[in-house]
Every structure is written in C-alpha cells, then in structure tokens.
Amino acid sequence: MALTQTRFGLSASIFTRDVNRAFRAMRDFEAGIVYVNAGTIGAETHLPFGGIKESGNGHREAGHAALDTFTEWKSIYVDFSGRLQRAQIDNQG
Numbered sequence: 904m905a906l907t908q909t910r911f912g913l914s915a916s917i918f919t920r921d922v923n924r925a926f927r928a929m930r931d932f933e934a935g936i937v938y939v940n941a942g943t944i945g946a947e948t949h950l951p952f953g954g955i956k957e958s959g960n961g962h963r964e965a966g967h968a969a970l971d972t973f974t975e976w977k978s979i980y981v982d983f984s985g986r987l988q989r990a991q992i993d994n995q996g
Contacts, residue, residue: 913958914943 916938917928925939935954936943982988 910956911954911958912956913954914938916941916943 912932912934914936915928915932915934917925917932918940919925919928929937929939933955935958936950
C-alpha cells in the first residue's frame, strides 16, 4: 500500500474488506485518528483528537485527555486511624 507523503496528519481513512490491509493502515498511517470503512467527519468529541505533524495544536483537546492539559495532578493519602503507620516494607513487629 503506497502512503502519500504529506506534512499533515489530522485524520485518515481507508475503505477495504481486507482486515490485514486495515490493520496495516492503522499501524502505518501517520494521523491523529484513523477511520476504517468510514469517512473522516471529525465528530468524535468523546475521543482525544489533535492530529500530528503540522496538524492541530499539539494537544489532544477532546475527551478525557483534554483534562490533562488543564489539570495538575496530586496524589493524597489520608489515614484516620490515629496510629503511626509502619512502612509497607517494614515486616518486623
């Protein structure tokens, strides 16, 4: 399968009945989203979408991935037992 060389990679699609060709396309297409047997309509607001190469803005601005752009994650552990906890690797005692 010949792939077109392009500076852009927002989305791509392939229409085929050959499952092997479809999986090769999924692997080889340089695009932010790949459709198999469907057109590139861009209506998947629930999916991370942003393109690669010179397409998009470099972020995945839809779906749950959009939260990562605007979120600073913090892990918090709260112990209400009132006792001093031993380290998990401390097996004495």
